[in-house]
Amino acid sequence: MHKEMEIIAVLKGRARLHIDSLDYDINQGDVVFVSPYQIHRATIFADEEYERCCICFDLNLLFDKKLNSDLENGIVSVKNVFSDAKCVELVKEACLAKVNEEKGWEFKVIGNLSKLFGILKEKDLFSHSNNVLQAKMQNRLIVSFVAENFFKDISSKSVADALHIDSS
Secondary structure (H helix, E strand, O other), X not given: OOOOEEEEEEEXXXXXXXXXXXXXXXXXXXXXXXXXXXXXEXXXXXXXXXXXXXXXXXXXXXXXXXXXXXXXXXXXXXXOEEEOHHHHHHHHHHHHHHHOOOOOXXXXXXXXXXXXXXXXXXXXXXXXXXXXXXXXXXHHHHXXXXXXXXXXXXXXXXXXXXXXXXXX
């Protein structure tokens, strides 16, 4: 979990991705959006080759400051997983520009992010949700509790009990 938005383009293979309380099977051609403060982890299947590009960025790079604020505060969320060849290509181009340290790579990354978010708006992949806000607040409380009790013997049950949440 982190404050930044994370975008993953699956270039080859498949994996299982856990975001907050949901599991997604992701495959070649999928794009994954992990909003700020979402708890996430991936399980890569050992029996096949897996390749991905990942961009993790501060939302301040977006020109739409209201969208930036709404995403960070959990008022708006992005559909976590969908297939779109153009989006995969935009993420891949941005990653390669950075990795290869192309001259002006920063502008290419920002330009591709703008195009990606344009596609998200065009395809109506944003949603408003109080549940997302509630989950993000809960995630922040959990992280704060773990940070404060880092050197103590804690378990998921002790965290759930201390924060009065369901441990399942």
